[in-house]
Amino acid sequence: MEEALRMALRGEGFFAFPGLLLLKGPDAFSFLQGQGTRDLRRLEGPGGVLFLNHRGQIEEAATLFPHPEGFLLAPWGALKGLRARLERYIVFDQVVLEELPLYRLLHADGREEVAERGEGGLPLEVFPLYALLKGVPLLEDIRGELPQSVGLLHLVDYGKGCYVGQEIMARTEGKEVPYRLVGLKGLKAGEVGELFLEGRRVGEIKRLQRTPFGLLGLGLVRREVPLxxxxxxxxxxxxxxxxxxxxxxWSGQRSSA
Structure with a gap:
């Protein structure tokens, strides 16, 4: 496993995630345009998309791929969760959701593509640690948060028109939100929970993980608390x-943080 992690950190190899969702039908474009944070008119290749609730908080996320029949969605979490999120908003829309036995290939150098087979991929058990070290978002870490708080504002296209959560995003455009993601270096091991500075609550731990480089984690902390x-x-x-x-x-060099 450590060799696979070293490969991934060098930008070598890929992770293969099974199961994609095809969204097709006469209303596929208009339906998806009204659900996700990306402007489909600008879509030229694979790109991340967020699905928010009416409070502007992340519910689901996926990589979006153009497709001759509509759009392919590769979930960042569970396929059934993404499907349920989309089905909840289908009323009179003429759209069909079809699960396909395809793979999302996430290359360690950042490229993404769709493939029919996933053989040769790095062990998926390595991915959570690779994602933590490289800053690749996991749905379990970002769900329930504002895109701005978790560094995903680049996945929000302002001016695209109405979509679920758009009103909140418009209200907060150009404004600084109270929290930001930070890395955690464990000095003394504990459990996931709230974070305090001099007795004052300043955030929460999103994830803790033992690694070859010590105990590391991810926290959501108030912006005024300095690194x-x-x-x-x-x-x-x-x-x-x-x-x-x-x-x-992880390279053996001294961090300046």
Whole structure:
């Protein structure tokens, strides 16, 4: 597993995620345009898309691929979750959702493509750690948060017209939200929970993971708390680092964070 992780961190190999959703039908474009955060008129290749609730919080996320019959959606979480999210909003729309036995290939160098087979991929057990180290979002880490808070504002196309959550996004355009994602370096192991600085709640732990580079994690912390601060929570103690983590964390070089 460690060799596979080293390969991925060098930008070699790919991860193969099974199961894609084909959205097709006469209303496929208008339906999807009214659901996701991306403007389909600008879509030229694969791209991430968020599906928000009416409070502007992330419910689902996927990679969107153009398709001759409509659009292919590769979920960042479970296929059934993405399908349920879309089906909830189908009323009179003439659209069909079809699950296809295809694979989303996420290359360690950042490229994404669709394939009929997934042989030769890196072990999927390695992906959560690779994602943590490289800043690749996992749905479990971003669900329920505003795109701005988790560094995914680039997946929101302003001016595209109405979509679920668009009103909140319009109200917050150009404004700084209270929280941001930070890396956590474990000084004393604890459990997932709230984070405190000098007795004041300043955020929460989204994920903790033991790695070959020590105990690392992901936190959502108030913006006024500076990097380098030591916070506590869940019985543990953590130093706040820049996120995504700097390469020096795993390359053997000293990090400047």
């Amino acid at each position: 380098g601060s030591v916070v506590t929570g869940g019985g543990g103690e953590y130093r706040l680092l820049r996120y995504p983590f700097e390469e020096g964390l």
